[in-house]
Amino acid sequence: MAERISDAEHAVMEVLWDESPLTAQDVAERVDPDRGWSANTVKTLLGRLLAKNAISHEEDGRRYLYRPAVERGDYVAGESRRLIDRLFGGKLTPLVAHLAERDELSAQDIAEIESLLKALKQ
Structure with a gap:
């Protein structure tokens, strides 16, 4: 698509x-x-x-x-990539930093990100 x-x-x-x-x-x-x-x-x-x-x-x-004709996950992946490319030069870290600077990450968000990072490291 x-x-x-x-x-x-x-x-x-x-x-x-x-x-x-x-x-x-x-x-x-x-x-x-x-x-x-x-x-x-x-x-x-x-x-x-x-x-x-x-x-x-x-x-x-x-x-x-x-x-x-397109899976929801594939659509979300494509839209996410376009957003990160357009607004953050293709890098994820500036997006997370932007959210953190604006206090838009809750304690639960941070815990989920930490958990995801731990899983990715393994």
Whole structure:
């Protein structure tokens, strides 16, 4: 998947990652109601995701069933890499330092990072 997906498209992807295959109506019913999207809005977003090869579809009688064509983990990995490349010159340490300087790391965050680092060293 070369093209980036928008925040709105990401909301549709989250629905499909949680459960698939789904019809457009199923997706519309599962998207956060606070968004206030119509079924047509969801169909438009599904069309964009199909064009970006982020999802695939199959015919089921007179309707289509949609499913992700990219795994959530792969998407998160790609987005994380792009963020680190764009904002921190491809280095992870400045990102962690930035969060620490702004007191945005809780004691639990720090404990989880320490635990992860210990596991990586082994």
